Structures are given as C-alpha cells and as structure tokens.
Amino acid sequence: MLHLRVICPAEYTDRVLAGVQAHPGAAHVVLVRGGAVDPPGDLVEVDLAREAADEVLAAIGASELAEVGAVTITEAGTTLSHRAERAEEAAPGDGDDAVVWDELIARTGEECRLSGTFLAFLSIACVLAAVGVVTNSPVTIVGAMVVGPEFGPLAALAVGLVSRRWLLAQRAAVALGVGFPVAMLVTAAAALLGEWGGLIDRLGLPPDSQVAFVYQVGWSSLIVSLLAGAAGMLSLTSAKSAVLVGVFISVTTVPAAGYAMVAATLGDWAQCLSSVAQLLVNLVGIVVAATGVLVLRRRRARAGDRVLTREEL
Structure with missing residues (x-):
C-alpha cells in the first residue's frame, strides 16, 4: 500500500475527496478541515493500492494541487486492515506491475x-x-x-x-x-x-x-x-x-x-x-x-x- 497526503485550499477539498472515494483501491480516508497551516488549507490522507495510485492522482488533479498545496506519496509500511486488503483486491491490475509515474518522475529527478x-x-x-x-x-x-x-x-x-x-x-x-x-x-x-x-x-x-x-x-x-x-x-x-x-x-x-x-x-x-x-x-x-x-x-x-x-x- 501507498500513503497519499494532500494539503489543499478548502475550495479543492471536495474534488479531492470525490476523486479518492470514487476509486475502489482507496481505503482509510481522513479529512482534517483547516489542518494545514502553511500553506493554509485542509489535510486529506488516504491509503492506496499501488495499482490505484496513478488513476487517483489523475482524478484529484495532482499537478494542479502541487502548485497551490502539496501532494506527498510514501510507502504505507505494514498495514493491518481488512479494508486495505479489500482495496488491494478491488484495484484492477497487480501492484508489482503498476507504475506510479508522478513518483517515478520525482524520484529520478532527485537522483x-x-x-x-x-x-x-x-x-x-x-x-x-x-x-x-x-x-x-x-x-x-x-x-x-x-x-x-x-x-x-x-x-x-x-x-x-x-x-x-x-x-x-x-x-x-x-x-x-x-x-x-x-x-x-x-x-x-x-x-x-x-x-x-x-x-x-x-x-x-x-x-x-x-x-x-x-x-x-x-x-x-x-x-x-x-x-x-x-x-x-x-x-x-x-x-x-x-x-x-x-x-x-x-x-x-x-x-x-x-x-x-x-x-x-x-x-x-x-x-x-x-x-x-x-x-x-x-x-x-x-x-x-x-x-x-x-x-x-x-x-x-x-x-x-x-x-x-x-x-x-
């Protein structure tokens, strides 16, 4: 599983939630209204099956959010959750075959x-x-x-x-x-x-x-x-x-x-x-x-x- 954290202005929050909740590969959606101080806005966190990440990032408009807030993708580590297991099973494809392009571009750009x-x-x-x-x-x-x-x-x-x-x-x-x-x-x-x-x-x-x-x-x-x-x-x-x-x-x-x-x-x-x-x-x-x-x-x-x-x- 991957962990997605989004900091965005309040006017973007509904779009982010809709894009996240619409995908079967998402689990554990967390919303903290006004949780971000700099830049000011809301905090949205969610666990994603790896094969769902690219589609979710496209749905929430990650490129646009990067200009007004922040989008962070990290490995979720060990996750003990039946909901997470169902999300991985429901996401189309296989996690090992999935390419998260935004993550790949950012990672190679740093190196x-x-x-x-x-x-x-x-x-x-x-x-x-x-x-x-x-x-x-x-x-x-x-x-x-x-x-x-x-x-x-x-x-x-x-x-x-x-x-x-x-x-x-x-x-x-x-x-x-x-x-x-x-x-x-x-x-x-x-x-x-x-x-x-x-x-x-x-x-x-x-x-x-x-x-x-x-x-x-x-x-x-x-x-x-x-x-x-x-x-x-x-x-x-x-x-x-x-x-x-x-x-x-x-x-x-x-x-x-x-x-x-x-x-x-x-x-x-x-x-x-x-x-x-x-x-x-x-x-x-x-x-x-x-x-x-x-x-x-x-x-x-x-x-x-x-x-x-x-x-x-």
Missing part, C-alpha cells in the same frame, strides 16, 4: 541533479575502479560499481524521454556530461600521482589480468548493459530497490571510465580508447533498455485501461 555530492561519489568510484584494475582486484572493481551513482541520471534520462519531460532529460544529460569528465580528470590526476610515487607499474597490465573485462568491449558488453538497464528500470517502477544492487555490479561504466584515464597516463592509447568505447556502450545500452521497459509498461497500462473501459461499457 539526477549535478551536485558536489554526485561529483564526489562518481570521482571516488572512478579512482577506486582504477585502483582495482591496476591491482588486478575484482573485489575492488565490484566496490567501485556499487559506489558509482551514475544509474540515477541514466534512469532519469529514460524517464524524461518517455514522459516527454525534456527538462528532466536535459538535467540528467548534464549530470552525465559533466560528471564523467570531471571524475575522469580526477582519476587522471590520481594516476599521475600514483605513477610518480611508484604505485603504478608503467609497463601496464599483464595480459592475463582478471579484470581485463573492464576494457575489452564486445557484444557481451552490450548484452549485459541492456539486461542491466531493463532490470534497473523494472526495479524502480516496481519498488523492488534490492534489485538495484545487482544492476550496479553488472555494468562497467565506472570501471571503464576509471581505467581509461590510467591507460592514457601510461600512454596505452589502445586500451584507453577501448575503455572509452566500453563506457559508451554501457551508457547507451542502459538508457535504451530502460526506455524500452518504460514504453512497454506504458503501452500495457493503456491496453489495460481500454479493456477495463470495454468491460465497464
């Missing part, structure tokens, strides 16, 4: 902002990945994959393209377009420092390295990135966040970016270009697959709406 924290995490991840490649340590590579924050902007780019939120797509593209070059420059500086201090062998990696997959681009790279992008977007749209960890450790965006700079400082331009190609393949593959998942889920939802309309008629 794609270009900030000092984003740049710091991406830089640390790239340097950590470079260390993993240089020391021939797969475990360190996995750690770098988990630390890297790049999936947020990649997911936001896909969401922006499908929902035609061009500002969201532009913000995500800027985060990626600025973030990776900055992180790679930081990694290059760290690599030069490591070479100066004798921590990096100027002869490069041995041919039997366990982490050669970082810079060896091929069809497998594209296939893995497509699968990771699809799994990541399914995780975001179905609220199964645990799956994201597996996504993080399956793609080589950060490791490829990190080692490209190490190879460049060593003068190994073949491996540098191969690493950059690996990075681009992974970025494009993730966005394409994530976009495809969203398009399919949107079409499926619309098809379900048409079927429901025919049944009702």
